Amino acid sequence: xxxxxxxxxxxxxxxxxxxxxxxxxxxxxxxxxxxxxxxxxxxxxxxxxxxxxxxxxxxxxxxxxxxxxxxxxxxxxxxxxxxxxxxxxxxxxxxxxxxxxxxxxxxxxxxxxxxxxxxxxxxxxxxxxxxxxxxxxxxxxxxxxxxxxxxxxxxxxxxxxxxxxxxxxxxxxxxxxxxxxxxxxxxxxxxxxxxxxxxxxxxxxxxxxxxxxxxxxxxxxxxxxxxxxxxxxxxxx
Amino acid sequence: xxxxxxxxxxxxxxxxxxxxxxxxxxxxxxxxxxxxxxxxxxxxxxxxxxxxxxxxxxxxxxxxxxxxxxxxxxxxxxxxxxxxxxxxxxxxxxxxxxxxxxxxxxxxxxxxxxxxxxxxxxxxxxxxxxxxxxxxxxxxxxxxxxxxxxxxxxxxxxxxxxxxxxxxxxxxxxxxxxxxxxxxxxxxxxxxxxxxxxxxxxxxxxxxxxxxxxxxxxxxxxxxxxxxxxxxxxxxx
DNA sequence: TCGGTGGTAGAACGGTGTTCGTAGACATCC
DNA sequence: GGATGTCTACGAACACCGTTCTACCACCGA
Numbered sequence: 001x002x003x004x005x006x007x008x009x010x011x012x013x014x015x016x017x018x019x020x021x022x023x024x025x026x027x028x029x030x031x032x033x034x035x036x037x038x039x040x041x042x043x044x045x046x047x048x049x050x051x052x053x054x055x056x057x058x059x060x061x062x063x064x065x066x067x068x069x070x071x072x073x074x075x076x077x078x079x080x081x082x083x084x085x086x087x088x089x090x091x092x093x094x095x096x097x098x099x100x101x102x103x104x105x106x107x108x109x110x111x112x113x114x115x116x117x118x119x120x121x122x123x124x125x126x127x128x129x130x131x132x133x134x135x136x137x138x139x140x141x142x143x144x145x146x147x148x149x150x151x152x153x154x155x156x157x158x159x160x161x162x163x164x165x166x167x168x169x170x171x172x173x174x175x176x177x178x179x180x181x182x183x184x185x186x187x188x189x190x191x192x193x194x195x196x197x198x199x200x201x202x203x204x205x206x207x208x209x210x211x212x213x214x215x216x217x218x219x220x221x222x223x224x225x226x227x228x229x230x231x232x233x234x235x236x237x
Numbered sequence: 238x239x240x241x242x243x244x245x246x247x248x249x250x251x252x253x254x255x256x257x258x259x260x261x262x263x264x265x266x267x268x269x270x271x272x273x274x275x276x277x278x279x280x281x282x283x284x285x286x287x288x289x290x291x292x293x294x295x296x297x298x299x300x301x302x303x304x305x306x307x308x309x310x311x312x313x314x315x316x317x318x319x320x321x322x323x324x325x326x327x328x329x330x331x332x333x334x335x336x337x338x339x340x341x342x343x344x345x346x347x348x349x350x351x352x353x354x355x356x357x358x359x360x361x362x363x364x365x366x367x368x369x370x371x372x373x374x375x376x377x378x379x380x381x382x383x384x385x386x387x388x389x390x391x392x393x394x395x396x397x398x399x400x401x402x403x404x405x406x407x408x409x410x411x412x413x414x415x416x417x418x419x420x421x422x423x424x425x426x427x428x429x430x431x432x433x434x435x436x437x438x439x440x441x442x443x444x445x446x447x448x449x450x451x452x453x454x455x456x457x458x459x460x461x462x463x464x465x466x467x468x469x470x471x472x473x474x
Numbered sequence: 475t476c477g478g479t480g481g482t483a484g485a486a487c488g489g490t491g492t493t494c495g496t497a498g499a500c501a502t503c504c
Numbered sequence: 505g506g507a508t509g510t511c512t513a514c515g516a517a518c519a520c521c522g523t524t525c526t527a528c529c530a531c532c533g534a
Contacts, residue, residue, distance in 0.1 A: 022513095023512085047491090055513075057514095058493080058494090061492075063512095066492075067492090117358075125449075130442065131438075134439045134440075137445065137446075147448060148457075148461055152462045153465070155404070156465060159397060160397070203375075204374040205371050205374060208374065211388055212374075228390070228393060228472075229393075229469055230469075232466055232467075235472065284520085284521075293482060293484070294483090298524085299482080303522075303523075304523090
């Protein structure tokens with residue numbers, strides 16, 4: 001870099017690096033993602049992000065109004081990254097594309113620890129998100145869904161996926177705190193938990209209680225969940 | 238109270254009230270509800286709850302392990318308060334009861350500011366919640382839903398309602414921050430926001446964008462949302 | 475009447491988001 | 505080339521937060 005007038009192999013006293021590598025919103029969001037992945041959403045603080053960048057906390061506020069806006073930026077990046085499927089008027093093909101789209105959203109939320117919890121409650125009405133929103137509406141419209149349903153469909157989809165992944169990660173967090181031997185016996189202790197109930201008091205729970213909690217075949221549950229939604233959507237065609 | 242051995246009309250020096258009104262989990266949860274309603278979830282702190290009770294912060298910790306447990310207690314009270322409908326095998330009647338149940342859950346969440354946000358992500362598997370859970374399963378079973386669907390149905394229902402009410406209240410919060418004149422023009426500015434878009438770039442958004450955002454007829458949106466869900470459920474009968 | 479017990483309280487610790495004034499690097503103009 | 509002004513990183517500080525520790529003190533049973 002030619003920022004310094006002194007010769008490059010002579011560093012000015014008291015200054016290790018040329019420094020003043022300019023910050024940017026992008027760099028800040030990058031760092032926030034790193035912190036989020038490594039430490040989880042509870043540890044995602046302005047100080048942690050600043051430390052990740054090797055920068056003072058107060059410097060962040062030149063580029064980002066506050067923590068809420070930083071979180072909105074994090075959400076925005078993942079929202080824009082999602083590949084909205086191409087429109088189609090064939091219901092079967094439409095449902096197939098919707099399914100794989102929902103899977104891909106779930107997967108990106110899964111990849112980044114706690115991104116789901118951070119994303120929940122964000123609205124896609126800010127200007128930067130409009131092109132993506134346009135594509136989403138185009139897709140929902142293409143199969144011939146009535147307009148009032150389209151508005152509900154998008155919300156429904158995102159709240160379901162975010163809620164699902166959040167819950168999944170809460171569960172994983174809880175598992176992470178267990179000892180290895182405890183972890184192995186989870187299925188067993190779940191069975192006991194419901195098995196010990198008095199069948200007279202809890203006829204239904206003793207019956208199907210365990211299936212409520214078994215998160216082993218997680219993907220099955222997700223698939224069943226989105227199938228309920230898709231059937232609901234398709235009933236309006 | 239007969240806690241003092243001294244005569245009741247003689248108060249010991251330096252002590253205005255008999256004091257030492259014993260704390261309890263119930264009293265703490267009461268106070269937490271008051272704070273939540275009055276100040277919102279961001280202001281719900283251990284210190285605020287303690288102040289509401291006129292008590293030291295540290296005193297709370299003899300009755301409640303930490304803030305997470307306090308929140309779980311708050312959620313538990315609202316969970317137990319919900320009146321689960323009676324089972325029925327008539328699909329039409331079943332759907333009707335499910336609808337009114339979901340309405341009532343939404344209403345209690347609405348009543349207490351930010352209760353929805355606080356409730357999200359709680360699991361009904363703690364022992365105190367089991368009787369209620371038993372009733373819920375009994376209801377879902379009664380119409381003949383397949384077992385794998387039942388597990389998904391409960392989750393689906395609660396994440397939808399919680400997500401819906403949270404979003405609604407975020408919107409209201411935003412409105413609360415506006416000046417009265419701004420508030421009057423919200424519908425207008427929404428129309429402008431989407432109307433100013435180039436129809437060539439955003440054919441779908443200019444068409445139905447406004448219907449996405451109009452929260453005036455909120456209840457309609459909620460009803461459409463739960464109808465999608467119920468149709469999805471019923472498709473498995 | 476005397477201990478022991480258990481709930482209360484105050485102070486403190488380490489963390490948080492945010493604000494403010496300062497100081498320095500850069501680009502621009504004279 | 506030198507002065508000017510703008511932009512931005514920075515350190516310190518403020519007002520909070522959840523939680524812990526220790527001392528105190530009212531009550532209970534002996």
